[in-house]
Amino acid sequence: MYEELKQFVSQFANLSQDEWEAVKPFIEIRNLKKNEYFVREGEIARYISFTQKGYLRVLYNHDGNEITRDISPLHTFVTALPSYVSQTPSFEIIQAITDCELLVIYHDNLEFLYDRYSNWQRVGRRVIEEMFVQTQSRIYAFITQPAEVRYKEMMKQFPDIFQHVPLQYIASYLGITSQSLSRLRRSVQFGE
Amino acid sequence: MYEELKQFVSQFANLSQDEWEAVKPFIEIRNLKKNEYFVREGEIARYISFTQKGYLRVLYNHDGNEITRDISPLHTFVTALPSYVSQTPSFEIIQAITDCELLVIYHDNLEFLYDRYSNWQRVGRRVIEEMFVQTQSRIYAFITQPAEVRYKEMMKQFPDIFQHVPLQYIASYLGITSQSLSRLRRSVQFGE
DNA sequence: CTTATTTTTTACCAAATGTTAAAAAAATTC
């Protein structure tokens, strides 16, 4: 049960049987159909999710345009962090790109778990440290690399995403328009 | 003693006198002259610092060019995170932009503190959560805003930095060349 | 204070990306 989660978490700490059992009562399974929402605009993100199946995106409305800040790879934690950490209304929206099966843990329960089991507190810290490192490397990409290189890197790192996620979301994630992505893909296809 | 640190930390948890005292033996003060290094390339970032005075920058060498990924505002934690969390050699370099007075805590001591005092573990997690949120909003800026807007926002948010930090570092932080920043500043100066 | 070095600015042209509009392709709905 929860094999993917267990494996993910084990990267960061060796949990005892006891500690592992402690989280189970707090896990809810939630299924989302494609295009359904996990967090709506203005709603407080009261929970975090682990994507057992499917892909989520984190976006927000910017002058009527949807800006996709993140596309979740498989088997990762996703939440609208600014809302989650402060428990205030979210400007970010989380939506299912494909049908999803999520493991959901409520903020208050997780905080309880953190207080009760310092090993879980450690896991929480280590997970976010790693996600932070990932995000920093994305900053480097924006600073140093043109869109074409960012696109190629994304293809390499997340090939599966391209089989499931509309190109317009990917374009936004890369920081370009879908027209530019289209042009760029053509020039990549023909020898450079 | 350590008033700025105490104030910073108090945003995230109410530490008891006891918990606060526990960190003190682990704090070292280190002074850096302008342009001196806090972390060198290839060195393991064995410590984290809190900038009591002065400004640091996080950079790396990219094809012979120095890329400034971050410029620390006053009174924040700074380290080469990828190296710090994994205790492996750092590709990132941390250098003093101005004379600095740093509070330094070694990784191993901090981990000890985390294990011993769950409240400190909590502080560590909350601090990194907040820094993560900041970094995410920088991603949004790269996706949605042209360099001129990013520049203006930076002026608003960190006016003090412009009095202490060379423009070439700021340009790199914004993801543009110093020539572009120069042009951009001129067009901002004259009515838009 | 003078000289050398570094940083910032300017200019011109090239390359990358955005904007607008429309066509083509794909997916969805009835």
Added chain:
DNA sequence: GAATTTTTTTAACATTTGGTAAAAAATAAG
């Protein structure tokens, strides 16, 4: 499976940013 809607592609032109080179300004060194 035909019609509708959405997504992707294409095109022409505008704007932003980069690259190269050199001048001007500021800073550091002797």
